Amino acid sequence: MKPAPFSYVRPGSLADVLGELAAGDGKVLAGGQSLVPVLAMRLGRPGTLVDINSVAELDELTVSGSGSRAGEVLRVGATTRQRVLERSEEVRRVPLLGMALPFVGHRELRSRGTVCGSLAHADPAAELPAVACCLGAVLEIAAPSGHRRLSAAEFFAGAMTTAVGPDEVLVAAEFPVARAGEGFGFAEIARRHGDFALAGVVTRVVRDGDRVVTATLTGFGISDQPVTRDVAQLVQAGDGLPAALREGTAELAADLVDTAGDAHGSTGYRRRLFTVLAARELGRAYDSAGNDRAGNDRAGNDRAGS
Ligand SMILES: Cc1cc2nc3c(=O)[nH]c(=O)nc-3n(C[C@H](O)[C@H](O)[C@H](O)COP(=O)(O)OP(=O)(O)OC[C@H]3O[C@@H](n4cnc5c(N)ncnc54)[C@H](O)[C@@H]3O)c2cc1C
Incomplete structure (x- = not known):
């Protein structure tokens, strides 16, 4: 399909961008990688594209x-x-x-x-x-x-x-910016590289020696928006060991994962993915928080990004 007709403007200042949007029916164009497909499929019909790339x-x-x-x-x-x-x-x-x-x-x-x-x-x-x-x-x-x-x-x-x-x-x-004592984990499962995740997790743990100061878990691809939970008690009780965290992350999965099943995976399958990824990446964040440096750059890759 082709987009419905639209006007195009490329203002040179933020004030002019806001002026164009104030006129009504405008839509910001940044990289166009999501907006252009939306237009091409006629899921959106803005009157004017306001290109911000000259600001x-x-x-x-x-x-x-x-x-x-x-x-x-x-x-x-x-x-x-x-x-x-x-x-x-x-x-x-x-x-x-x-x-x-x-x-x-x-x-x-x-x-x-x-x-x-x-x-x-x-x-x-x-x-x-x-x-x-x-x-x-x-x-x-x-x-x-x-x-x-x-x-x-x-x-x-x-x-x-x-x-x-x-x-x-x-x-x-x-x-x-990451500070000493912080560690991180990231992992997702997708059918093919470049596809959106069936389920994914992001983790952050802050430690002071063996004490877990903060532990945060965010899931994506599992609900209508990213969902974040404080999991400090869970990580502390399990000493950051993935096997010991599994029961707790399964409970979280039952609570948080509500994306309806589709051709790519049922809700139960996504819960299982979330359970395993969350336990593993909390363990990774816990371990790297124990390193005496700011953060870590180890990717929790199930597949190499490119
Ligand atoms: C084949 C394909 C695979 C993809 N896979 C992934 C993936 O795995 N993970 C992923 O996260 N993304 C994926 N994307 C999307 C990609 O990351 C987009 O770049 C991103 O979602 C939108 O960024 P953009 O700069 O292109 O925004 P645009 O397409 O220009 O805009 C997207 C929307 O955001 C609004 N917008 C943009 N910038 C602003 C702003 N500064 N202020 C207000 N509104 C703004 C626009 O008006 C529009 O509604 C994929 C896209 C394609 C085509």
């Missing part, structure tokens, strides 16, 4: 000491490509991004697709929204009335639904 201030990739949490943050602007982040030096500062990005579609898609576009699109099976939730990333939104900052938990509102209004732009995402 210099949105092309940002910086580590700074600001942000709502103590410590440094990696700030990723709205036009930063997934591939640019993946290949950057900065990505090492947020190991979970480095672990997740190779699983976002294919390399060619990532060379156009943006980090913020993936967050704004909010596919329930997408990797980057889950990373944002697990890390408690902060999302900055520009509206005609000014800027506001939301936590990832406030930002995602349901399948393909976020707090970004039709006249607003997600200008940047801020991810906390």
Whole structure:
């Protein structure tokens, strides 16, 4: 199919982008990797595509000491490509991004697709929204009335639904930089490389010696949006050993996994995947948190990303 007719504008400033969106019936165009298929299938019919790629201030990739949490943050602007982040030096500062990005579609898609576009699109099976939730990333939104900052938990509102209004732009995402004592895990199962996950998990554990200070588990592809739970007690009780965590993650699977079964897998199958992946990746995060360095960059790959 072909898209329905639309106009196209490419403003040079954020103020002009907001002006175009305020006129009504406009849609932000970032990398186009999700929006263009939506248009081609006529699942959406915006009157005007507002291309943000000429707005210099949105092309940002910086580590700074600001942000709502103590410590440094990696700030990723709205036009930063997934591939640019993946290949950057900065990505090492947020190991979970480095672990997740190779699983976002294919390399060619990532060379156009943006980090913020993936967050704004909010596919329930997408990797980057889950990373944002697990890390408690902060999302900055520009509206005609000014800027506001939301936590990832406030930002995602349901399948393909976020707090970004039709006249607003997600200008940047801020991810906390890893510190000593933090460890991470990431894994997903997909039928083919580049497909969206049937089930996936992102984990973060903070340790002080043998004491688990914080343990966070986010599942994706298992509900209508990423789901996050505090699992510190579970990880502490199981000493971070996957076999000992299995019973607890099975209970979580029964509670959290509600995606209806389809041709690719039943709900029960997804629960089983979640149970195994969650126990394993919590164990991985626990182990790496015990290393005396900030985070880790070991990917929990069931298949190599490319
Ligand atoms: C074959 C294929 C496989 C894929 N596999 C995966 C996968 O495995 N995992 C995965 O996560 N993704 C996957 N994707 C999607 C890909 O990651 C997209 O790049 C991403 O979802 C959207 O980013 P984009 O920059 O292309 O956004 P666009 O397509 O330009 O926009 C997507 C949506 O977000 C809105 N939007 C974009 N940026 C902003 C902004 N700054 N402010 C407000 N609204 C905004 C747009 O208006 C639109 O509604 C796949 C895509 C394809 C075509």
